[in-house]
Amino acid sequence: MKHQYRSYDQTVAFLEEMVKKYPHLIRIQSIGKTWEGRDIILATISLDVEYADLKPALLYTGTIHAREWIGNELAVAFVDYILSNHQSDPRVASALAKNSLYIVPVLNPDGFEYSRTHYSFWRKNRRKNPDGSFGVDLNRNFSVGWTKSTNPSSNVYGGPSPFSEPETRAIKEFVDTHPNITIALDYHSQGNVFFPAHKFNHEAEIEGTDLNVLCANMNFEIEKVTGRRYGIHRGKPPAKLISGSGREYYYSKGILAAVVEVGTRNIPDFLQNMSESIHENIPALLYALGEAHNYAQNTPPRVENFTIKEYASDCVELMWEYDKEAYPNVYFEIYRNEKHKEACKEPSLIATTSDLSFKDTDRRSGKLYFYYIRPVDRLTKQKGPYAPQLKIMTDLERDEFFRNIFPAPKQIGYVAEKSTKNKEHFGKNSLFVGVNKTLGISYGVMRISLDSIPPNAIIKEARISLYPLNRVNVKIEKYGEWGISLIEDVEDLADFEQIHNAKVIQTLGQTIPSQKLTQGIWKTWELNEYERKLLQERLKRGDVLFRLQGPTKLPLGADSQMMMFDIGYGPFGGGIHYRPHLDIKYTLPPAELELEPLRLATIGPDGVQMDTLLCGYDKEGNVVYGYMEFDLEALPDPDHTVITEAYLKIQSPGIKKSGEDIRYLVEFVDLEELSYEQVQKRKSLGYIDYEVSEEDLQSQSVNYFLFDRASKEELEEFHTNKRPVGFIIRPTLASEAKNHLIDWYDKKSPNVVKLVIKYIKRRKFPVAPVQNLQASIEKGMVKLTWQNPKDPDFRGAYVVRNRFHPPKNPQDGVKLYAGKDEYTYDNFGSPKIAKYYAVFTYDDVPNYSEPVILHYEP
Numbered sequence: 001m002k003h004q005y006r007s008y009d010q011t012v013a014f015l016e017e018m019v020k021k022y023p024h025l026i027r028i029q030s031i032g033k034t035w036e037g038r039d040i041i042l043a044t045i046s047l048d049v050e051y052a053d054l055k056p057a058l059l060y061t062g063t064i065h066a067r068e069w070i071g072n073e074l075a076v077a078f079v080d081y082i083l084s085n086h087q088s089d090p091r092v093a094s095a096l097a098k099n100s101l102y103i104v105p106v107l108n109p110d111g112f113e114y115s116r117t118h119y120s121f122w123r124k125n126r127r128k129n130p131d132g133s134f135g136v137d138l139n140r141n142f143s144v145g146w147t148k149s150t151n152p153s154s155n156v157y158g159g160p161s162p163f164s165e166p167e168t169r170a171i172k173e174f175v176d177t178h179p180n181i182t183i184a185l186d187y188h189s190q191g192n193v194f195f196p197a198h199k200f201n202h203e204a205e206i207e208g209t210d211l212n213v214l215c216a217n218m219n220f221e222i223e224k225v226t227g228r229r230y231g232i233h234r235g236k237p238p239a240k241l242i243s244g245s246g247r248e249y250y251y252s253k254g255i256l257a258a259v260v261e262v263g264t265r266n267i268p269d270f271l272q273n274m275s276e277s278i279h280e281n282i283p284a285l286l287y288a289l290g291e292a293h294n295y296a297q298n299t300p301p302r303v304e305n306f307t308i309k310e311y312a313s314d315c316v317e318l319m320w321e322y323d324k325e326a327y328p329n330v331y332f333e334i335y336r337n338e339k340h341k342e343a344c345k346e347p348s349l350i351a352t353t354s355d356l357s358f359k360d361t362d363r364r365s366g367k368l369y370f371y372y373i374r375p376v377d378r379l380t381k382q383k384g385p386y387a388p389q390l391k392i393m394t395d396l397e398r399d400e401f402f403r404n405i406f407p408a409p410k411q412i413g414y415v416a417e418k419s420t421k422n423k424e425h426f427g428k429n430s431l432f433v434g435v436n437k438t439l440g441i442s443y444g445v446m447r448i449s450l451d452s453i454p455p456n457a458i459i460k461e462a463r464i465s466l467y468p469l470n471r472v473n474v475k476i477e478k479y480g481e482w483g484i485s486l487i488e489d490v491e492d493l494a495d496f497e498q499i500h501n502a503k504v505i506q507t508l509g510q511t512i513p514s515q516k517l518t519q520g521i522w523k524t525w526e527l528n529e530y531e532r533k534l535l536q537e538r539l540k541r542g543d544v545l546f547r548l549q550g551p552t553k554l555p556l557g558a559d560s561q562m563m564m565f566d567i568g569y570g571p572f573g574g575g576i577h578y579r580p581h582l583d584i585k586y587t588l589p590p591a592e593l594e595l596e597p598l599r600l601a602t603i604g605p606d607g608v609q610m611d612t613l614l615c616g617y618d619k620e621g622n623v624v625y626g627y628m629e630f631d632l633e634a635l636p637d638p639d640h641t642v643i644t645e646a647y648l649k650i651q652s653p654g655i656k657k658s659g660e661d662i663r664y665l666v667e668f669v670d671l672e673e674l675s676y677e678q679v680q681k682r683k684s685l686g687y688i689d690y691e692v693s694e695e696d697l698q699s700q701s702v703n704y705f706l707f708d709r710a711s712k713e714e715l716e717e718f719h720t721n722k723r724p725v726g727f728i729i730r731p732t733l734a735s736e737a738k739n740h741l742i743d744w745y746d747k748k749s750p751n752v753v754k755l756v757i758k759y760i761k762r763r764k765f766p767v768a769p770v771q772n773l774q775a776s777i778e779k780g781m782v783k784l785t786w787q788n789p790k791d792p793d794f795r796g797a798y799v800v801r802n803r804f805h806p807p808k809n810p811q812d813g814v815k816l817y818a819g820k821d822e823y824t825y826d827n828f829g830s831p832k833i834a835k836y837y838a839v840f841t842y843d844d845v846p847n848y849s850e851p852v853i854l855h856y857e858p
Contacts, residue, residue, distance in 0.1 A: 005069050005267075005274075006076060007116060008038065008109045014076055015043050015105075022083050025049055025096070031104075032170025035126050038109040040170045043079060046100035047086070047093070056296040057100040058289045059184040059255070061171065061246065064138045066111025066122045067266045070277060071187040074262070075105035077278045078285050095290040102174070102181065107167055108138055120267055123155050125165055139186075141168045144252050145200055145243035158244045171246065175253060182295035183214070183288055184250040184257040191261035191472050193231035193519045194218070197251035200241055201830040202234075204803045204814070206302070209372065209386040210256055213344050214291060218260075218284035220343035225280040226515070230260075231471065232341045233520025256295060264475050264514075273477050293382070300330050300375035300384035308808040309357060313365035313395040319357040320373060320387065329379050334358055335372040341521045344372050344386075352376075365397040366461070366585050368811060388804045393811040396585070398713075399644045399760055400460065401845055403453055405582045407446045412567050412580065415496040416442040423494040428570045430469055431580075433482060434550030436560035443499050444548030444565060447489075448582050452844075455539045461585040462527040462535055464508065464546065467578045470564040471519045480551030480561050483511035484525055486534060487547045499547060506534055517563055535584075544582075575828050577815045590644045590758035597753050598724055599629040600745055601674055608674050613745035613753060615664065615729045621738040625679050626729035627671075630755045638720040642762045646707040646715055648688060648727065650744055651752040660737040665691035666705045667728050668714055679728060686711050691732055697742070702752075715757070725755075766847040767791040770822075770839045773852045782826040782856060784816075786839055796820050798840040798848065801829055806853040807838035818842075832858050 006014070015028045027049050030039035046052035060078070062071020082101070085092045106112050110126035124135025129152035140146070140158035149157050163169045175181060196211035205211075215232045223229055235241045250257035262277045293299075301323075309319040322330065334351040335344040342348065351358050363369065370391055375384040396402055409427030416422065416432065417440030431444035444466075464484060474480075485507045490498040508525045527535060538544040551561050566572070568579035602609040604624040615626035628648070635641055648666060668685035671678050689705040696703065707715065718725040729744060731737075745753050768789040776783050788797060797820070802813030813836075817824035829835065838851035 005073060005116070008072075008106055008113050011072055011076055011105050012039070012041055015041060015079070018043075018079060018083055025083055025086060026079070027052075031174045032166050034110045034166055035128075036110045038113075040104065040107065040109065040167060042102060042104045042174065044100060044102055045079065045082065045096070047096040052100040053178065053180060055098065055100045055180060056293040057102055057178065057181045058292045059175065059181045059250070060101065060103040060187065060285070061107050061184070062103075062105050062187045063112050064107040064167075064186065064246065065188060066108050066115040066124065067120060068187075068189040069112070069115075069267055070189045070262045070274065071107075072105045072112065073274060074187055074278050074281055074285075075103050078282055079103060081282050082286070082289075091286060091290065095286060099289055099292040100180070101289055102178070104171065107171060111135065124157070125167060127159070127165060129153075129157075136165050138165055138167050139246060140242075140244040141165050142172070142244050142246050142249040144248040145241070145245075147243045162244065168246070172249065175250060175255075180296070181250075181253075181255055182292045184247070184255045185285070185288060186246055186257070186259045188259055188261045189263045189266050190475075191231070191519065192228065192264065192515075193233055193261045193471065195247070195259040195261065196232065196234055197247045197257040198234050198241060199248075199251070200243075201833065202828045203830050203833050203835070204388065206388065206804070207256060207385070209389045210295070211258060212341050212389070213372065213386055214256060214288065215258055216341050216343045217291075217345060218287055220345050221283040221287050222280045225283060226276055228280060228515040229518050231468065231519030231521055233469075264477050295385060299382050300327055300377050302385045303332065303373050303375055303387040305805055306371075306373050306387035306390055307805045308390065308392055308812065311392055311394060311809065313397050314363050315359060315361045316363060316369060316371070316392055316394065317357065317359045318371060318373075318390065322356060322375065324356075327375070327377075329377050330354075330375045331378055333374045333376055333383075335374075336360060337370045337372075338368065339522065339524070340370060340391075342370070344374070363394050365394055365400060366402050368393045391811045391813070392809045396845065398642045398764075399587045399762065401457070401586050401588075401762070403584045403586075405448055405450070405452065405584065406579045407448045409569055411447040411449075411493065412445065413494070414442055414444050415494060415499050416440060417496055417500070419496070422496060426494060427567070430567055430570065430572045431466075431548060431565040432562055433548050433565060434474070434480065434560075434562040435552055435554055436473065436562045437554070439562070441500065441552045442550075442562065443496075445493050445499055446546045446548070446580060447493060447543055448546070449543050450539050451542050453539055453584060453586060454588060456589055457536070457539060457586040458589065459532045459536045459584055459586045462532050462583065463524050464527075464580070464582045465522050465524040466548070466580045467522055467566040467574070468517065468519050468563060469566040469572060469574070469578075471517055473560040473562040473564070474514055474517060475560050476514070476555065476558050478513065478515050479555070481511035481513050482517060482548070482550040482563060484508050485547050485549065486531070486538075487545050489541075489543075489545050502545075502547065504547075506531055514561070576817075587644075588760045588762075590760050593634055593757045593759070595630045595632075595634065595755040595757065597628050597755075598631045599627070600753065601627040603627055603674060603676055603679050603728075605676055607676070612743070613729070614741045614743050616662070616731055616741040617737045617739065618741070619739045621736060623730055623733075624741060626744055627674060627679075627726060628729070628753060628755075629724050629726045631724050632715070632719045633722070635719050635757065635759065636761060638716065639765065640761050640763050641716070641719065641759050642764065643712045643716055643757055643759045645758040646712055647756050648705040649702065649752060649754045649756055650705070651702045660740070661693075662737055662740065663691040663693050663732045664697075664729055664742070665732060667730065668711055669726050669728050671726055682728075685714050688727065763793055763843050763845055763847060766849040767794045767841050767843050769841055769849040769852050770797055771852075773837070773839055773854045775837065775854055775856050777831055778825070780831065782829060782831050783823060784826070784837055784839070784854070785823045786852070788820065788822055789841060793843045794820075795842055795844050795846065797822075798842055799824050800838045800840070800851075801826060801835055802838070803833065803835045806836045806855075807851055810840050810842075810848050813838070834858060
């Protein structure tokens with residue numbers, strides 16, 4: 001197998017040959033010597049390469065870990081691709097014209113050759129340590145976050161001091177003297193995941209959206225080639241983050257930096273897996289190279305104060321600030337995604353505008369959306385960086401309720417075939433799902449209480465979401481699928497045999513093949529209509545049990561195909577906002593009220609006739625109006641009543657045809673008095689349904705006039721104001737008939753006039769906001785305190801953190817807490833960084849109050 005991979009010498013020879021063949025495009029240089037005297041070779045590639053250092057640049061580093069050969073192989077393939085295609089591929093030509101590529105195929109030549117020729121899984125360089133061991137992990141030897149270690153034989157030994165190694169010093173000096181580098185990608189194996197840089201505080205950074213979008217757009221290119229999706233994951237909780245890596249050093253210099261972990265093995269099958277990894281990553285790299293100039297100093301500056309102006313159940317209005325006088329040629333690209341860390345490419349581009357606001361219409365209620373904005377120079381087409389991502393959940397429709405339900409800690413965990421500690425896996429650790437030699441078959445288990453939802457609820461939408469935390473131990477390419485099933489209940493959640501043998505009621509949606517098993521990107525299963533009905537049946541029981549399953553067998557020679565999902569708790573948990581959850585949007589069966597008329601009248605030029613209901617034309621051709629009035633007092637409390645359906649039901653006798661095309665309609669009115677004059681100068685409040693023709697009246701003994709949304713809201717307004725509601729029936733104005741009246745109501749006949757209202761009990765308005773929001777420092781964390789409102793409908797306070805602007809929506813930031821307490825801690829945030837905190841109150845719908853904002857200054 002090894003002979004198929006290039007050696008260090010073969011790579012150098014290839015680059016030297018390219019210099020001879022394309023002297024105007026590529027040059028190579030040694031940026032330093034290793035312990036064993038090898039040159040650390042860096043190639044520079046650009047159109048008119050002598051001017052390369054004057055252009056924005058992408059830095060590529062590969063094989064800093066000796067056993068991760070993909071870095072070298074991909075580098076060679078990428079260099080060959082762009083040099084061979086610079087004349088035939090306009091994307092390559094454009095990228096090389098505007099940008100430069102600095103590429104170090106092998107940053108650890110000594111370790112690489114030792115891995116090739118002696119010990120395949122050697123990781124470090126070849127320094128001789130004082131204890132007789134060899135090697136420093138070069139990706140722990142950079143200065144940012146460097147940690148001292150007293151164990152030189154460790155695989156992650158970071159060296160005696162930062163930059164103690166000639167390899168890290170060489171790349172440091174190169175980066176320090178090349179401020180034109182705007183993007184740095186460090187290629188590793190394994191995991192099929194992007195790791196954007198961090199600053200060891202787990203706070204959002206101003207460049208965080210740029211980093212995620214860069215990775216997501218590269219992912220978009222990868223998926224087009226092989227269908228594979230890489231994860232995008234910033235890393236573990238702050239105490240567990242990797243320290244002393246090149247990625248963080250580059251980021252500290254103002255460079256967008258990410259590690260790219262390729263493949264599922266350090267040294268995979270070359271022909272089958274390595275070549276596929278190379279083919280999918282070349283277009284992704286080409287995209288990244290083309291982006292380098294969009295992060296140079298002369299690009300249009302980032303949009304400021306990108307925030308929410310207004311939102312409702314069906315629309316979101318965005319606004320932002322920009323210096324249009326200084327940058328008159330700038331317009332803005334706006335992207336919308338329905339999932340986090342998705343690409344900002346043509347499929348998600350929803351607007352280009354020169355305005356400083358945009359209204360996104362026709363949205364779904366109770367739906368999460370992610371918005372992005374980027375400035376573009378109209379003349380040069382130069383793009384600038386992204387503003388921080390904006391996240392928002394639209395309001396619910398008037399008849400909807402929503403529940404975001406989490407399993408209790410003792411109701412979520414994993415059970416493994418060979419484990420004797422399954423009870424200890426609940427509420428304390430991540431979900432390990434799949435199979436390996438140590439645990440055998442392993443399932444994730446979640447029992448979720450449905451007590452907060454009425455048993456008679458009608459589920460409109462449901463989805464279950466989990467956060468894939470780590471896929472390093474999914475070691476076999478394109479093997480196995482992961483899915484989630486609704487299963488029959490068991491007596492003991494921690495009993496492997498009971499979970500293993502549980503009856504599967506339904507496996508939800510599509511299973512996830514291993515090549516789409518992303519790390520760091522939420523996986524959501526949307527329940528279809530049949531699955532929602534199954535879930536609805538579980539409402540009567542009060543809970544539902546899910547099993548997360550993966551492959552159950554390993555091929556010969558394989559030791560693991562095991563995925564790890566976060567539960568928000570335990571040593572690997574990322575906090576409460578990474579907990580698995582079941583989201584349910586539902587409504588309730590409506591009650592029905594049938595109202596008799598309070599008053600009926602016929603209103604014409606000759607006066608008002610009570611207890612009759614005629615309309616049409618009199619002998620002179622004047623319009624005669626029918627009037628109906630209903631009292632709404634029988635409806636419950638207006639602040640807790642939502643009208644879901646309303647219609648007028650009118651049963652009329654057969655009529656004689658007039659010979660004219662007469663049609664009749666019902667109009668919503670509010671009359672001060674019953675008089676012909678008042679009717680003629682009436683203010684219309686809207687029409688009820690469509691008009692009916694004489695043919696309709698002849699063929700249908702009962703006619704229904706259905707209220708639209710505006711009419712139902714108008715009806716509720718009358719109810720709130722405790723006023724009767726009135727309607728008129730009149731002919732349309734197109735006819736010129738005379739002496740033609742229809743009698744819609746006759747006490748002596750079975751004629752019927754009724755107002756039918758269907759309604760549900762649902763609070764319409766949020767409870768009062770919290771009072772006296774304050775921040776203090778306690779136990780090294782920001783502590784927030786407040787006073788909750790005294791309202792029987794108060795269900796909790798929802799606390800959100802946002803570094804860049806005051807949150808205007810409960811989803812507009814990082815969730816810190818939700819519940820009835822009057823305090824919380826920002827246990828992952830840094831007390832040294834300024835930020836905004838917002839507290840929303842909510843009821844059981846939930847309706848959210850206006851936020852109470854606190855701007856925290858360290």
